[in-house]
Amino acid sequence: NKQVILREYVSGYPKESDMYVTTGTVKLKVPEGSNAVLVKNLYLSCDPYMRNRMKPATESYIGSYTQGSPIDGHGVGKVLDSAHPKFKQGDLVWGVTGWEEYSLITQTDYLFKIEHTDVPLSYYTGILGMPGMTAYGGFYEVCSPKKGEYVFISAASGAVGQLVGQFAKLLGCFVVGSAGSKEKVDLLKNKFGFDEAFNYKEEPDLDAALKRYFPEGIDIYFENVGGKTLDAVLLNMRAHGRISVCGMISQYNLDELEGVKNLVLIIAKRIRMQGFIAFDYYHLYPKFLDTVLSGIREGKIVYVEDIAEGLENGPAALVGLFSGRNVGKQVVMVARE
Ligand code: NDP
Numbered sequence: 001n002k003q004v005i006l007r008e009y010v011s012g013y014p015k016e017s018d019m020y021v022t023t024g025t026v027k028l029k030v031p032e033g034s035n036a037v038l039v040k041n042l043y044l045s046c047d048p049y050m051r052n053r054m055k056p057a058t059e060s061y062i063g064s065y066t067q068g069s070p071i072d073g074h075g076v077g078k079v080l081d082s083a084h085p086k087f088k089q090g091d092l093v094w095g096v097t098g099w100e101e102y103s104l105i106t107q108t109d110y111l112f113k114i115e116h117t118d119v120p121l122s123y124y125t126g127i128l129g130m131p132g133m134t135a136y137g138g139f140y141e142v143c144s145p146k147k148g149e150y151v152f153i154s155a156a157s158g159a160v161g162q163l164v165g166q167f168a169k170l171l172g173c174f175v176v177g178s179a180g181s182k183e184k185v186d187l188l189k190n191k192f193g194f195d196e197a198f199n200y201k202e203e204p205d206l207d208a209a210l211k212r213y214f215p216e217g218i219d220i221y222f223e224n225v226g227g228k229t230l231d232a233v234l235l236n237m238r239a240h241g242r243i244s245v246c247g248m249i250s251q252y253n254l255d256e257l258e259g260v261k262n263l264v265l266i267i268a269k270r271i272r273m274q275g276f277i278a279f280d281y282y283h284l285y286p287k288f289l290d291t292v293l294s295g296i297r298e299g300k301i302v303y304v305e306d307i308a309e310g311l312e313n314g315p316a317a318l319v320g321l322f323s324g325r326n327v328g329k330q331v332v333m334v335a336r337e
Contacts, residue, residue, distance in 0.1 A: 001026035003070040004099035004314050010054040013253045013322055018054065019071070019315040026102045030083045037087050037105045039077030041097055042337065044311075045125035046318045046330035047073055047159075051252045061277055071099045076114070076124045078337070084108055092117065094124035099314055101334060112285070116293055126159045126329035127303045128292060130278050134246060135163035136288045137281025142244040142274050143220045147172035150214050152233060154200070155224035157184040157304070159329035160246060162192050163292075164222045166301050169193050173220070176213045178229070180324040187327070191302060206232035217241070225250045227258045234262035234271075243273040253322060304328030 001024045010018045030036045050073055052058060053065045065071050075097040079087050086108070087093060095111035097103045105111060114124055126132060138160070139145060151168045153161045156177025165188065168175045177188045178200040188197035196213050203209040210218070210232055217238035223230060226248025237243070251257050266273060281288075295301030306326045308317035314332040321330060 002101050002311050004311060005069060006054060006065045006067055006071050008067045009056050009064075010051075011255060014051055014054060014319045016315045016319055018319070021312045021315075024070075024100070026100075026104070028080060028102065030081045030104065032083075034083050034106065035108060036082075037079055037084050037093070037108060037111065038081040039093060039097060039103050039105060040080055041075050041077045041099075041101060041103060041334045043076040043122045043125050043307075044097070044099055044314060044332040044334060045074040045129065045131070046314075046321055046326070046332065047131070048247060048249050048252060048321055050318060051322065072096055072103075073099060074125055074130050075334075076121050076129075077103065087111070087113065092121065094129050099311070101311065110279070110282070116289075119293070119296055122305060122307060122331050122333070123296075123303065125331050126305060127163055127296070127301075128289065131159035131329065132163060132292060133281055133285060133288060134278040135160045135167065136292070137278060137284065138244045138246045138276055139164045139167050139222065141281055141284075142276050143222070143242045145171055145173060145220055149173045149219035150217065150238070151175045151220045151222070152210070152214065152218045152236075153177045153222040153224070154229050155179065155247075155249060156194065156197065157187050157192070157328065158224070158326070161222070161224055162188075162304060162328065163301070165192050165194050166295075168220075169195075170295075170300065181327075183327060184324075187304060191304065200229065207235050210236040220244070222246060223248065227251060227260075230260050231262050234260070234265045237265070237269050237271050239269050241269060241271050243271060245273060245275040249322070305331050307331045307333050309333050 076094045079091040092114040151173045157179040175194045176196040177194045185197045188194040221233045221243045223245045224247045227250035306328045
């Protein structure tokens with residue numbers, strides 16, 4: 001059983017060498033009297049929150065990894081054996097699993113059976129899985145969006161951002177995204193249908209850039225990066241604007257967090273700023289799946305993923321999120337079936 005192990009806790013930017021691949025053993029049978037499910041992992045999801053689990057216990061909503069043990073995350077697998085009444089051999093599932101070839105899953109609260117296989121299975125690590133639910137809950141539930149509103153999204157071409165932008169366009173909003181390369185900006189404009197997009201790395205003055213794209217200000221900011229971007233956005237928010245705080249990836253590798261200078265503007269502008277976790281909205285999964293699957297089938301929603309092949313390429317793919325190496329949702333393929 002090939003596994004990805006966290007060598008030791010990480011400070012600063014994570015490196016491929018912070019993890020290593022080794023071979024352990026696994027019993028291909030679930031223990032008697034358990035509720036466990038044994039899966040063969042097919043696709044693993046690279047998610048920015050995994051960086052926060054590579055440090056010693058923090059105030060995070062989710063625990064740290066154990067040094068010298070396999071890491072885990074979201075993934076798609078095939079059930080080889082099950083003692084759980086909801087899952088049987090041959091079922092395809094998505095949920096939290098190990099970064100390894102075979103996993104014995106004992107925490108089955110967030111394990112979902114995959115019923116629709118007319119789309120690629122890897123989609124359940126992204127657009128039809130946790131990041132998709134993040135976009136759905138974080139946009140519709142947190143932002144209270146209305147047709148015609150001005151929407152800005154950072155890290156817009158990634159797993160979450162690309163879907164938020166498309167939801168906003170489908171609703172009839174004016175949508176601008178920022179991303180870190182020309183290739184990503186082209187994707188935003190030409191593939192995902194954003195009205196405008198810009199490369200934040202080429203904008204010496206983010207405030208001026210936002211004023212150019214939003215002369216009348218921003219109603220909704222979908223926050224994925226934090227730091228300087230949030231500061232510039234606050235200067236450009238309209239009265240009664242909403243900020244959905246999904247993530248702040250620019251802060252995850254810092255030993256000391258950056259301050260946000262312009263927070264005081266929240267008062268006069270009556271801004272509502274709310275953090276959330278994807279799990280908060282999992283009760284909406286059936287409705288979400290219906291909406292997004294029909295969107296994909298009808299060609300109204302498109303999706304871009306970046307697939308690294310082989311578990312041994314997992315560490316590089318995961319750390320690549322923090323240099324923006326991924327173009328679209330970063331996935332690791334462990335096995336095709
Ligand atoms: P992405 O697919 O967008 O990958 C991460 C991207 O972030 C990179 O490709 C890079 O794109 C950008 N990035 C990396 N470092 C920086 C930086 N210092 N400044 C600005 N941008 C940077 O990831 P996801 O879509 O999966 O996640 C997006 C955000 O959503 C993250 O903050 C994540 O933590 C959060 N999240 C929150 C969840 C929740 O439940 N609240 C659940 C899932 C995700 P670029 O080239 O454009 O810089």
